[in-house]
Structure formats: C-alpha cells, structure tokens
Amino acid sequence: MHELSIMQSALSMALDQARQAGARQVLVIRLRIGALSGVAPDALQFAFEVLAPGTLAEKAELAIEPVPARFWCADCRREFVSDDLFAECPGCHRPSGELRAGRELEVASLEIE
C-alpha cells in the first residue's frame, strides 16, 4: 500500500505541473528514489499502472532513477557508496553514521508535449 500512496502523490504533483505548463500529454515521469527510502521501485511501477489510466499521463513512461546510498566516514574523511543498510567504511571497516544520500523520494522531471 505504501507505494500506492506515494505514487499517487507523485503523479498528482506531475499532473499539476504538466497542466500548468499547458501539456496535452505527459510522455515521461522521472522519479529519483533513494536506496534507503524504503520504497520499492517495482511496486511504484505497479502502482503507476493502476493510477495512470484516464489521466494526462496515461501513456507516460515511468522512469525511476535509483539513488545509491552514500555515506560519509568522518574518521577517514571519505565518502563511499553502499547499498548495504549496515554500511561499513571500506577504509577503516567501522560503520558509518552519516548518510549523505539515499533517502530521496523526488519527482525529478517530466517530458511533456
């Protein structure tokens, strides 16, 4: 259910923007979804198929750009990417606490005509 309501918000945000820009239809909706956002892209895709019919985005493609989780190790002063929730710094093997990216739930852009 979780993804259905997120998709609903994202879609209406997209439709509003498209309408304001005078679009006849939406061709692509691009979302940025962080690896640690707790949202599954497949489920968003499914939700989109349920919600899009009858809207300007009926024929749109949903393009989901995954945003990898990026952590910062304050000891080694380096950033590292990991899809593991329990990320360890590859330098010192200590767990990192500072998440710099990876929780995004964002409507990035639209292709309209």
Add this chain to the structure above:
Amino acid sequence: MCENCGCGSTAEEPIGISARHDAHEHEHGPGHEHHHDHSHEAPPGTPASAGSTHDHDPGHGHSHEASHSHSHEAAGPDSSHAEAAEARRTLEVRRAILDKNDRLAERNRGFFRARGLLVLNVLSAPGSGKTAFLRETVRTLAPHLKAGVIVGDLATDNDAQRLRETGAPVVQITTGTVCHLEARMIARAVAQLDLDGLQLLIIENVGNLVCPASYDLGEDLRVVLLSVTEGEDKPLKYPPMFQAADVVVTSKIDLALACGYDRDLALACLRRIAPRARLFETSARTGQGMDQWREFLIRQSAERKARDPLGPEL
C-alpha cells in the same frame, strides 16, 4: 495522506487537538502566526482543500521551492501554448514528494529555536513504554527543566491524562486514522501550549516504527525507544527508523532477566544500524538509568540555548 502506509487519511481535518486543563484563549506572540494552512503551492497529492485557495500575506516572498515550470519553455500557465504544445519538452520539477511537510517542519524548527526550546520527537512501536518513560522524565526533570508535552494517538486522551499527572502542560493530538504526526499538526498543537517558561518540548509520536520515520516535525533530537521485550534484532528489521535516531533508549531494562534479553547482541544490532546514536538503558519503574538520561537533557538544553543566536532570553 500518509505517504508511507497508505492509511488513507489526510492530516488536514480529522485531527483533534485538546489541551483541556488549560483552556485559555491563546494569542500568538511575534514569531508565531496562524499560517498553518498556508503554503505557496498546493502540493499535488494533498487534497484540494490543502491550499488551492490561499491568500498571500504582504511581504510573503516567493521562493523557487514552488517549482513552477521554467520560463525558457515559453509556456507559462496563462500564455497561449498552441505552438509549444506541439513540441516535446522537459519540465524540471525536482520536488520531494514530502516537500510540504519538510518546509512546515523547518518553520517549526525556527520557531522553537527562537524560543530556545529543546524539542524531542519520541518514537517507538506501540507498547514500548513511551508514556511511562516520559512521565518519569518530566516528573524528575521538573526542578531543572520545565517540559511541555504533545502526545499523538489515533484515539483517546489516556496518555495525555497520564502525563498531566506530572503537572506539565500537555496537548493531545488524536489523529483519527493517521498513523504518524506531521509538522502541520505540531504547529497547531503548539498554539495550544503556553510555552512561556518551558525549556523542553517533548513530542510523543504515534506508536509506529515505520511511517513516522519519514516525517520531520522540526525537532532537535529523534529519540527512539526499544523495550527489552521486543527482540534484540528489532533495529535491523526497521532500519529507517533507527538510522534516523539521534538517541536510542532501551526501556523496561528491569525486565531484562525475565525475558532473557541478550544485551550484547542488542547493542551490536543497534551499533550496526545507528552507530552514532546516543544510547541509554532505562527503567521508568525502578528509575534505573534515568539519571544519565536526565543529565543528558539538561546538557542538551544548555547547549541549545548557548547556540541560539537570540540567546536564552526571549
């Protein structure tokens, strides 16, 4: 609407806020205006009532957060778009799906900081002992810090009643079917609290380890409770909640022996997912560990005031 679990309700109307012991009419001092229903745009996904008809106060500057289409597309809302509509074009949106809540939370944060208030957002699964822990916290802190409490629950004001026994001002938010608190609800509830003389504001969130993790309320510290009866590996099962924790409190530590609590394992799990969180082990019933927790809050409050550019007096 809850973006997370689809609980289907909006935070707009069904929310009840009661501060029954303190039925004063409230006026708002400078720095707190009744803007709760206002935002620059009606973020899609919120019901049409959420701001489709709103006025702008004079002096209310527009920022670029209200992501309108960019002018180089030559197809503003009112312009004729006959030509442009033929062409395929890109609209940059770049907006967080929870954008509106985040901005309301920042407004709350600014308001709290200007008052030198230390604000805690206290989260846990139902039944972890939040209310008992907070009651004990507020009661024993009273000689050092005066606290007010905002309590969120789906229904009843039982928790508020229990907290009022401490003598602290308490506002209950009943969320109806909404499974978490949102920044907007906090702004409304705060309007019911007499903040003068308070140094600490505690927000007891709805018991839920999933959805509230996504909603910033404007707090300084996220405090997540985990009781010894819930299983040592719980932080690994609910990573977003624990990852966002500034403080993790192990509660009901007096029951550790009875339920075969493996402390080393529990701490190892916590350290993996929340390596930088401050940890406390407490029992509201026996008072164990409450001293350290109390001292921590007193220190945090002093730091909050020292950091605030407006200073401790306002």
